[in-house]
Every structure is written in structure tokens, then in C-alpha cells.
Amino acid sequence: MENGKSNGAATMKLPEIKFTKLFINGQFVDATSEKTFESIDPRNGEVIAKVAAGDKEDVDLAVNAARHAFDHGPWPRMSGFMRAKIINKFADLIEQNIEELAALDAVDGGKMFHIGKLSDIPSAAGHFRYYAGAADKFHGETLKMTKPSMFGYTLKEPIGVVGHIIPWNFPSIMFAMKVAPALAAGCTMVVKPAEQTPLSALFFAHLSKEAGFPDGVINVVTGFGSTAGAAIASHMDIDKVSFTGSTDVGRKIMQAAATSNLKKISLELGGKSPFLIFDDADADKAAHLALIGCFHNKGEICVAGSRVFVQEGIYDKVVNKLVEKAKNWNVGDPFDSTCQHGPQVDKKQFEKILSYIEHGKNEGATLLTGGKAIGDKGYFIEPTIFADVTEDMKIYKEEIFGPVMCLMKFKTIEEGIKCANNTKYGLAAGIVSQNIDVINTVSRSIKAGVIWVNCYFAFDLDSPYGGYKASGNCRESGMDALDNYLQVKAIAMPLLNSPWQ
Structure with a gap:
């Protein structure tokens, strides 16, 4: 590692750029x-x-x-x-x-x-x-028309x-x-x-x-x-x-x-997805899922579980594991297979993320780890975790689209649901619990288009994907996505000896 970045891919031959028109x-x-x-x-x-x-x-x-x-x-x-x-x-x-x-x-x-x-x-x-x-x-479909003298059908x-x-x-x-x-x-x-x-x-x-x-x-x-x-x-x-x-x-x-x-x-x-960890969760597994949920693709993902709510009984244990895992998260060259996290997409996004980190510090959140750029070349940022985040803070409310996690504590299931829904967005949410009653109650109560239980980023070709509220108005993936590109035409005609003839 040099300046916090892996250089194991320095000899990787870059692709020939063949098409630019x-x-x-x-x-x-x-x-x-x-x-x-x-x-x-x-x-x-x-x-x-x-x-x-x-x-x-x-x-x-x-x-x-x-x-x-x-x-x-x-x-x-x-x-x-x-x-x-x-x-x-x-x-x-x-x-x-x-x-x-x-x-x-x-x-x-x-x-x-x-x-x-x-x-x-x-x-x-x-x-x-x-x-x-x-x-x-x-x-x-073939239609059963209310007028018995008519035949109707639809085309897509x-x-x-x-x-x-x-x-x-x-x-x-x-x-x-x-x-x-x-x-x-x-x-x-x-x-x-x-x-x-x-x-x-x-x-x-x-x-x-x-x-x-x-x-x-x-x-x-x-x-x-x-x-x-x-x-x-x-x-x-x-x-x-x-x-x-x-x-x-x-x-x-x-x-x-x-x-x-x-x-x-x-x-x-956009999204500002909640990730709820309940007291009965395995702390190590929950911390791993939360870390992946926030830092995958260097946080540049609209469903990032960047608001992590942990029930008070397990909070300290989860936080310690999150910080430990984040410190071992390897940031470096995307051609190095030992790395988990590459550079942000461009200078503008890099500077935007760093400005959010400064807002978090200035507004009183506790920086547990990360918070800095890595090296003096490229757009690399450390995985960053803030605790003591409150709902009035900029880092809580706005989509950062970078490797920045906000940690909050909650007491009851009802409080966890209220916290999860306290956002203008509604794209995705994560729930970690072994209690089926908790899972059913929370998953039905969160206003989001996708709920992942004891997993995260569980995308599937057959599963519709899309959001509530300010997160959008459509569903992609699955057969639902076809409806985005089809329109329905109704055709009606009279039967023989119909009064319409």
C-alpha cells in the first residue's frame, strides 16, 4: 500500500478505447x-x-x-x-x-x-x-363485454x-x-x-x-x-x-x-435508505451487512443503506464491529482484486462527498472512523462512519452518494419504524432480525419499494425494483418492467345480428 491505496494493479494493461463517436x-x-x-x-x-x-x-x-x-x-x-x-x-x-x-x-x-x-x-x-x-x-386479453352483442379484446x-x-x-x-x-x-x-x-x-x-x-x-x-x-x-x-x-x-x-x-x-x-438492526441480530453478521449496504460501489448506489439504526441493546457491540471492519476495508486501484473500493467517479463527486463530511463534523456528529481523502492523486475517500447523528443534520437528510454512514440508536420497534420513514425518499430498506413478527411488522410499515430482510442488495431479474415518494414512479426488472414500454389498445366489434350492425 502507498498513501493508503493498493498499487498491486500498476502493471495492469488498460483497455484499448475503440469507440468514441x-x-x-x-x-x-x-x-x-x-x-x-x-x-x-x-x-x-x-x-x-x-x-x-x-x-x-x-x-x-x-x-x-x-x-x-x-x-x-x-x-x-x-x-x-x-x-x-x-x-x-x-x-x-x-x-x-x-x-x-x-x-x-x-x-x-x-x-x-x-x-x-x-x-x-x-x-x-x-x-x-x-x-x-x-x-x-x-x-x-379477450374481454367479457357487458353488452352481450359485442366482442372485445386488447392488444399490448x-x-x-x-x-x-x-x-x-x-x-x-x-x-x-x-x-x-x-x-x-x-x-x-x-x-x-x-x-x-x-x-x-x-x-x-x-x-x-x-x-x-x-x-x-x-x-x-x-x-x-x-x-x-x-x-x-x-x-x-x-x-x-x-x-x-x-x-x-x-x-x-x-x-x-x-x-x-x-x-x-x-x-x-434518489434514496436515503434505512438499515434497521434489532436486538436479536447477530452483531457480526449485522455489521457486515450494514458495511456492504453502505460502502458497496464506494457508496455510489441509490439504494445504499446509509442511515443505520441500531436498537439500544446491541448498539455498542454493532458499532465496535462496524468501526473495526471499516478500518480494514481496502481502498485502492479498481484493477487490484484485493481491494473492495475504488475511487469516486470524478472530481466533482469527490469534492461533494468531502463537503458532506465537513458538514457532519461541523453539525456535531461524532466521526468514528474515516473522513479523509486518500493520497494526492485520484478521487479516493476513506470509508466514513458518523455516530450521534440527528434528524436535523444535512448528512442525515440528503443523499450523499458516497462512502458515508450515519449511525443512530433506537429503543422500540415503533421508534425504529418512525425513524426509517423520516425521509422524503422511499427506495429501499434493510431489516436484520430473527423475529418473524418484527420482520412482518417492520417490512409492512416502511414506506419503500424494496425491503431486504437479513440481506442487502438482493437484486434479482425477476423481482421488481423501484421506489415510493421522491424515489420515483416506476418499477424496473421483472415482468413489471415490460409495462414501461407497452401500451394497451382496446378493440371492440359487434357480433352477427347485433343491433350495432
Whole structure:
């Protein structure tokens, strides 16, 4: 270790950056303005590549391609079985390029390379396989009409052209989570990856061409949220926008949709998830789950269990174990498999997290461990734990999106539930207890879309995922996600000798 960081991956050969242009109508092209922006390696702050900076004009071109592919192309007119064959081929190609995709996310976003190989990229491929299996299995219903002289049925049809705006914290998984069900439904799309992590999305675009998707079905426009993202949100020829990111930006997308063509929107937004540990829990296991729940992916995850509430009977024991485990948490190069935690995604996020840590100190929270940047190069931050956090503190109320844990003590089940719900967010929650009555009472009382009991981050392709309150308005994953990209058409006709004839 040097300056608190592991340097065991110093000799790792970095991935070749092959694709940096926009992908529109099946071709890689320069931005209309020919402008580019720098993609930065968060390990050292150095430039990885210059990537095309798409703007409104480029979004227009991409939407035109997607519109033509939807209105006149084969994709929405194919049988679900035929769409599934191409989607499965795409999954095959992703699996064949696991190392390269994982390396791109590591060098572009500071994500752990070995976790990318074992989890993120296989999960992305799994999303495409799951929805390939669903592509020929959604259908309408035959209706029992109240008028006996009428026959009616419904169709489920693709919603049209979709704009996907994806975040930087899980670039490959989020690409798949949004694109896969939209493809299965028969939609065409324009994808805007986050400007911090554009490289894997462009590689996926390359693989989509190899897989055989018709031109215009998948388009990728790299650029900034304030330009390319805003153009997607307000575009009159986009039928649906799917967005994952902050609640503030989600509101702007809702406003843009309302003032343009009233397009449908799916929002998966921020979180400040509670993690409740009850007296009957195993302290060591509970501390491990709480640590993973807060510090996984360097805290850059919307469901992070960053508000940890521990019942008073077990509080001291859990806190001691948390501090011990946090001090042994290895922060370093994402290409080093001995590390658990890489750099924050960019300088802006790095400085934002450090400012929250200073707020915690200044507002009177007790810093138990961490609290500092590591080294003088890159964007590394120590796992940080605050105790004596109160509900009026900034670190309690606001989503930090970094490795910062807030510890609080509670007495009764009722108090724990009240504390858990004391937030504008409602994305996820964790419960650690062996008492089934406690588990049932608390899980039914917490206002959140996902509850994990005696586990955390228990994502599954078949399990719907989404939030309550300011955490969003949709469900992704599972068959529920298909509904985001389908619309229902009702058809009615008179029977023979009906008075309607």
C-alpha cells in the first residue's frame, strides 16, 4: 500500500478505447458540431479519451433514425420469437467481451474490475436473456363485454421511440436494465449515457451492430445532461423517457414532458435508505451487512443503506464491529482484486462527498472512523462512519452518494419504524432480525419499494425494483418492467345480428 491505496494493479494493461463517436442509424459518426469532451480516469485524474459531445442536432438525427425504424422498419413488426433470437445473440456477444467491458467501467468510472467480471457484465447479459425470453410472452386479453352483442379484446403494443437517460454509477447494468425490456417490447430508442461513463455504452452499440439489430433500433448519443439529455426529455417525437438519477433532475424531466408532448416517463430516483438492526441480530453478521449496504460501489448506489439504526441493546457491540471492519476495508486501484473500493467517479463527486463530511463534523456528529481523502492523486475517500447523528443534520437528510454512514440508536420497534420513514425518499430498506413478527411488522410499515430482510442488495431479474415518494414512479426488472414500454389498445366489434350492425 502507498498513501493508503493498493498499487498491486500498476502493471495492469488498460483497455484499448475503440469507440468514441456517436452511434446513429447503425454508424459511428462525429457530433454535428465536431465537439468532444474528455473522459477522465478517476484513479489519477488523467484523460482516457476524447468522446463526441452530442447536442440537440445530434439527438434530432438519432430520434429521426429511431422514428423511421419504428414506423417503417422490421423491429416492431417482427414476431417476439425473432426479436428474442437477436437479443440472445447480443447477450452472447456481451459474455464474449466480459473482460473488455468490465475494464472500460473500471477505468471510466472507478468500478472494481473483478466485480465487473463476476457481477456487473454477467448481470447485463442476464437482463438481455431474461427479456429475450419474455419477448413472445406478453399479450392482450379477450374481454367479457357487458353488452352481450359485442366482442372485445386488447392488444399490448410497443410504446414507440424511447429515450433512455442512464446514470454513471452502474453504466453497464443500467444500460441493460433499460434497453433490454424496451427491445423485447418492440421499441426503438436513443440512449444517452452519463458524460462521466460513456465508454461501455458505445461498446454496447458496437456489439448491437454485430448482433444484427436493424439500423436505427439502438442509437447512442454521448454528451451532457443539460444539452443532449434535455433535448431527449423535451423531444416531440420521443414517446417515452426512462431516467435513473437524482430527484432534482427527475423533476426537470417531468416538466419537460409536460410542456412538450406529454410523453410517458419512468423515473428511478434518489434514496436515503434505512438499515434497521434489532436486538436479536447477530452483531457480526449485522455489521457486515450494514458495511456492504453502505460502502458497496464506494457508496455510489441509490439504494445504499446509509442511515443505520441500531436498537439500544446491541448498539455498542454493532458499532465496535462496524468501526473495526471499516478500518480494514481496502481502498485502492479498481484493477487490484484485493481491494473492495475504488475511487469516486470524478472530481466533482469527490469534492461533494468531502463537503458532506465537513458538514457532519461541523453539525456535531461524532466521526468514528474515516473522513479523509486518500493520497494526492485520484478521487479516493476513506470509508466514513458518523455516530450521534440527528434528524436535523444535512448528512442525515440528503443523499450523499458516497462512502458515508450515519449511525443512530433506537429503543422500540415503533421508534425504529418512525425513524426509517423520516425521509422524503422511499427506495429501499434493510431489516436484520430473527423475529418473524418484527420482520412482518417492520417490512409492512416502511414506506419503500424494496425491503431486504437479513440481506442487502438482493437484486434479482425477476423481482421488481423501484421506489415510493421522491424515489420515483416506476418499477424496473421483472415482468413489471415490460409495462414501461407497452401500451394497451382496446378493440371492440359487434357480433352477427347485433343491433350495432
